[in-house]
Amino acid sequence: MAEQGVAQVWRRIKSMYRIEGNKCETCSTHYFPPRPVCPECRRKGKLELYTFKGLGEIYSFSIVRQAPDDFKRQMPYVIAQVELDEGTRLTAQIVNVDPEDVEIGMRVRACFRKIKEFGRGGIIVYGYKFEPVMKVTGHKQ
Amino acid sequence: MVGIVGYGVYVPRYRIKTTDIAEVWGDASGRIAKGLGVFEKSVPGPDEDVTTISVEAARNAVKRAQIDPRDIEAVYVGSESHPYAVKPTGTIVAEAIGCTHDMTCADLEFACKAGTAGIQMAMGLVKSKMIKIGLAIGSDTAQGRPGDALEYSAAAGGAAFLIGLKNPLATIEETVSFTTDTPDFWRREGEDFPSHGARFTGEPAYFRHVGEGAKSLFRKTKTTVDDYDYFVFHMPNGKFPVAMGRQLGVPPEKLEDSLVVRQIGNTYSGSAMIGLARILDIAKPGSKIFMVAYGSGAGSDAFSITVEDAIEERRGEVPTVDDYVERKTYVDYATYAKFRRKIKALG
């Protein structure tokens, strides 16, 4: 028996650390997280591993002001649906920005952050968050 | 010749002014900030730690080196604030940047010189042709005891260096170390904050080891101060490296460009390495760099480095040390205490 969700987290490490999903070669749709079956093609689908570039824009967002205990220290924080350049969307926090400055359409890129901890003695879950593209992300303004 | 094939840094965005810290502890005069030569220091956000800092720095290094991360066959992360006491930061970094599984990895601790110790280890593996490319990271989110002198300088940041033989951006001619058992600064298992010997951390610790390391490097390379264009010393504050330079006869202008401590504080294992990165951001090919890192406990690692032509075509894509230094948002003491878990009740 795995303690405290370690196996549940470990299974998803490649996806959470590097935004690794897959792409159906039959219909050219990108999926994140990787899907075992292409919903469009089903048996005719041909899924290959694909690592997303990590760039995209904000599709919608909210500023969370009431959160469960493990997120309290970060409140208020921005959570958003990010539309990656490949067309796929995912849900992630937006960091390195003042909540007032976030807008739909903002260009963002993936960074590596702590997502949560299973208590002070438990494992630390790392994964993706997004930040606005700027000089320190290697993008010229 | 073995050298640096890529490098990158990361400094978190938050800063706190040393005057704000001093005010909380009853000193509004600004005397302490002037005395230490540190005006503000970097503060990690609540979702940042040595692992996240190391990954960002490593990703920058890989981008600059323009290599396939699967060619990295060794990863060493040196820090005194690893998130886990047992479970290596290195494996998380390796997975996050896409290294091959056929690699060796370990975490290192030697106070502020754990990162440079990693560089030496990577150099050995590369020179002996046991690996193609090794990654050495020095990164910390050091804590200072509230109200203690170290609280003014203990900061967060990291630097990652890729060591290899092919097309280095800067070659490392020589490295030497000087090591003794000197208890100037330490932290026992289970303690939240380190302890130190106050004035004992100066002459018998920092100055002795950096001085001996420097002299040893001059001897081994048969060079003098005049042969070098830039100097980088470990920066526990803004005063020690300047005093060290004076002792060795280094002209102040040769030291000036590496003194990042003034704006971001002491990033411990990242300190000398971020200083070196700043020089690499600006130095012309052919320049020679003299670097001595220091770690309490105690020891120094000294390096003689020459900047190569290849460095110029790799500038512009990856953020520089200055880009990170200039990117800042100030926080007050209360927010700083919340982020750094100094408020026990928050857990």
Add this chain to the structure above:
Amino acid sequence: MSNRVAIAGVGMAKFGELWDKNLRDLSLEAGMYAIFDAGVPGSDIDGMVIGNMSAGRFTGQEHLGALAVDQGGLGHIPAYSVEAACASGGAAIRHAYMAIKSGVHDCMLVLGAEKMSDVNQTEAMNTISVASDWEWEGMFGATFPALYAFMARRHMKEYGTTEEHLALPTVKNHANAVHNELAQFQRAVPLKVVMGSGMLADPLRVLHSAPITDGAAGLVMCREDLVKKYTDTPVYIETSKQRSDTLALHDRKSITTFNSVVSSTKSALKAASLELKDIDVLELHDSFSIGEIMLTEDVGICEKGQGGKTLEEGITEIGGKFPVNTSGGLKARGHPIGATGVAQIVELALQLRGDADKRQVDGAEKGLAVNIGGTGATSIVHIVGR
């Protein structure tokens, strides 16, 4: 062969923060009220089904079918729970509808129940979040209100919905619930108070959101040809339709339309040979006020994007063309997750029987309920008629 399954009786425990009652008490209470209302002898009930989202996490108890049969002294009849997040109640009704229509059962007790106030706020928030995609939405910090906030913000950008529009469903539903003695909140709330309430996840505020509630509701459903044995005022479930959509909100093409609702509503109306204009009263799943605005559009009361305006014009008030949530909806009646779907049908049945007192829609003959799971991954639609 007719598609109708009869409802012989309905019952509901008062919804609220009920410190004195546990899940067993609530289920029993709702079940007994339904059985008394139906006038059916317990021995005629040959099966039971209970809709519940997460008794395991909220109370530590599973195996609710056995529990409820045991509590009610209903002998050895077959029973189990069904789960579809916030549509668990609708799923239970659907289950009974299918069982009776296909002839496997003649007369079933349908319950919906949830006991939410025995855990702390963090545990409650995390449990509610499992209605969404826990691994890829909830775990990354998207609270359930944040997901609906994504929809609200897009709706405001795409259609010009305003902050005032977001407050209108709450004002209407609280005003309706003043006349519902079983509702959790029976006090009107002025618009200004709604608009000034604390932020949960911008732009959604505390008073835009359904509360945490304990409660249970029940129906006695039976074969159409048997119901006259028990009551002179039967109502009938004319059709039950359900559609699914992606679990994660970020996998939907548009987040301002509940496609599962659009298709399940169309399908239900077609199966009942009705058009929307034939529907006299509706219960629409308002877990958040933006939900009611979007559902008003998605069931066809108005064009896409015009939901806010429709509320402004009073079209969904009790006296309006399409009264929505005469009971007070999830916001004011309360939202014990598994009970809601059943409570919606209880309200429609009362309306059709003329038993809705001061919130009665005159001459109501057809009702439609939309019960949603999560952020719209499940939509269950029932049409009720006289």
